[in-house]
Amino acid sequence: MANMETGSNPLSADLLVVGGSMSGITAAIEAAETGKDVILVEKEAYLGGRVAQMYHYFPKLCPPSCGLEINFRRMKDNRKVRMYTLSEVQNIEGTPGEFEVTVKKHPRYVNENCTCCGLCEPACDVERDNDFDFGMSKTKAIYLPHEMAFPMRYAVDIKALDGDISKLEEAAKVCPYDAVVLDDKEETLTFQVGAVVWATGWQPYDAHKIDNLNFGKYPNIITNMMMERLAAPNGPTKGKITRPSDGNEPKTVAFVQCAGSRDENYLPYCSGICCMASLKQTTYLRELYPDSQIHVFFIDARTPGRQEDFYVKIQEDDNVHIYRGKVAEIEDIGEGNLKVKAENTITGEMMEVEVDMVVLATGMEPNSRTSPPPNPKVQLDEYGFVAPGAEDIGVIGAGVAMRPQDVVASVQDGTYAAMKSIIAKARR
Numbered sequence: 001m002a003n004m005e006t007g008s009n010p011l012s013a014d015l016l017v018v019g020g021s022m023s024g025i026t027a028a029i030e031a032a033e034t035g036k037d038v039i040l041v042e043k044e045a046y047l048g049g050r051v052a053q054m055y056h057y058f059p060k061l062c063p064p065s066c067g068l069e070i071n072f073r074r075m076k077d078n079r080k081v082r083m084y085t086l087s088e089v090q091n092i093e094g095t096p097g098e099f100e101v102t103v104k105k106h107p108r109y110v111n112e113n114c115t116c117c118g119l120c121e122p123a124c125d126v127e128r129d130n131d132f133d134f135g136m137s138k139t140k141a142i143y144l145p146h147e148m149a150f151p152m153r154y155a156v157d158i159k160a161l162d163g164d165i166s167k168l169e170e171a172a173k174v175c176p177y178d179a180v181v182l183d184d185k186e187e188t189l190t191f192q193v194g195a196v197v198w199a200t201g202w203q204p205y206d207a208h209k210i211d212n213l214n215f216g217k218y219p220n221i222i223t224n225m226m227m228e229r230l231a232a233p234n235g236p237t238k239g240k241i242t243r244p245s246d247g248n249e250p251k252t253v254a255f256v257q258c259a260g261s262r263d264e265n266y267l268p269y270c271s272g273i274c275c276m277a278s279l280k281q282t283t284y285l286r287e288l289y290p291d292s293q294i295h296v297f298f299i300d301a302r303t304p305g306r307q308e309d310f311y312v313k314i315q316e317d318d319n320v321h322i323y324r325g326k327v328a329e330i331e332d333i334g335e336g337n338l339k340v341k342a343e344n345t346i347t348g349e350m351m352e353v354e355v356d357m358v359v360l361a362t363g364m365e366p367n368s369r370t371s372p373p374p375n376p377k378v379q380l381d382e383y384g385f386v387a388p389g390a391e392d393i394g395v396i397g398a399g400v401a402m403r404p405q406d407v408v409a410s411v412q413d414g415t416y417a418a419m420k421s422i423i424a425k426a427r428r
């Protein structure tokens with residue numbers, strides 16, 4: 001069967017891909033479809049990465065399922081890809097064509113017998129914050145990561161159980177398929193591989209760090225990724241965008257661009273994507289609430305190429321007000337409402353708008369900054385992205401691990417990484 005998470009050790013493959021979202025999945029499938037053996041290592045319990053968390057994604061504004069499901073099917077049909085979820089690379093040694101990669105595979109405590117019947121959930125009385133929804137919902141400690149998860153299988157959050165798996169004994173007893181494995185163990189696997197693709201993507205910049213914007217202090221200040229989850233039908237509010245404080249529909253919403261970005265104190269660079277993301281999110285609100293008023297505060301709008309057409313279309317909407325303004329402060333004015341104070345970056349004039357909810361357009365921070373490829377020869381740039389020279393030593397960066405970019409560019413990167421690894425192997 002394709003995609004078995006086997007424990008054979010050592011294993012060899014032509015390519016080992018780290019990160020199972022758009023760029024990593026593309027690299028894995030493209031290489032496998034040319035006949036190469038591929039190992040895909042993903043740290044979460046499911047593939048799909050940040051893309052799986054979106055409501056819609058541009059350019060077509062379709063749900064993530066439309067891109068991800070096709071790729072999951074391609075993976076299921078291809079015996080050349082072996083995937084390891086809940087796994088992380090510990091070490092990469094060797095040279096192009098002859099790498100030895102050590103991977104730590106964390107226990108899932110649920111085996112492939114799981115049918116996702118959900119019968120174990122009522123038998124588990126421990127809850128956890130759902131990180132897929134940025135803490136805006138809860139799941140049981142034994143949980144399905146999300147309804148489109150691949151592999152479609154429950155997992156256990158052992159941290160939520162304070163490390164005590166015996167708290168799941170009742171859940172194991174009620175499982176009709178013997179799928180809960182209480183004695184599941186961590187494994188260390190060693191692979192011999194020809195090349196490594198590093199496609200570990202990004203995490204949202206932590207908005208708590210931005211002093212003047214009061215994220216975490218006032219509940220109706222959310223981030224752009226929280227907005228994606230609120231808008232998603234499989235999100236915490238089943239797609240009804242409501243205020244966290246009282247569940248009311250927001251009639252007026254402000255978007256704060258460059259929240260923590262292009263600022264030496266926080267993220268010095270432009271993430272290149274959050275202008276388009278906010279414009280996209282204005283359409284979520286305008287479709288759901290035709291009378292809503294949207295205020296967008298830009299330093300300048302970065303919508304290159306064909307994205308400019310989308311920007312022009314949004315500007316034509318009389319209920320969307322776009323200002324050139326750097327937000328200086330967000331103040332609570334009672335009953336969950338907020339006052340946004342901004343300075344016009346050209347005239348210096350101050351302006352104020354009162355709104356029901358604020359969305360901070362936070363940027364993308366590379367995961368490679370905090371978890372770099374574990375090989376001393378791989379260099380990161382000043383912001384923590386994998387520096388281009390890494391591919392010369394056989395570790396090929398792809399997607400947002402390399403630079404901030406959208407899904408289309410990340411997919412192109414994945415294809416490039418697959419081709420590069422194939423060429424490198426052919427030359428040996």
Ligand SMILES: Cc1cc2nc3c(=O)[nH]c(=O)nc-3n(C[C@H](O)[C@H](O)[C@H](O)COP(=O)(O)OP(=O)(O)OC[C@H]3O[C@@H](n4cnc5c(N)ncnc54)[C@H](O)[C@@H]3O)c2cc1C
Binds near residue numbers: 277401
């Ligand atoms: C608010 C917002 C909205 C956006 N909307 C759009 C949009 O509409 N259209 C669009 O084209 N783009 C959009 N983007 C950008 C889009 O999210 C990225 O282009 C896309 O996620 C890049 O895919 P990736 O594979 O490079 O990384 P990711 O999607 O971040 O995936 C990385 C994968 O690697 C895994 N991983 C991380 N570290 C490790 C590790 N150490 N070991 C193993 N696995 C690891 C992660 O769990 C994840 O599965 C948006 C971005 C933001 C901030």
Ligand code: SF4
Binds near residue numbers: 121
């Ligand atoms: S672990 Fe067992 S009870 Fe729980 S969802 Fe899977 S099959 Fe059902």
Ligand code: SF4
Binds near residue numbers: 258276361
């Ligand atoms: S894409 Fe827009 S919001 Fe994001 S950092 Fe660049 S200019 Fe700021």
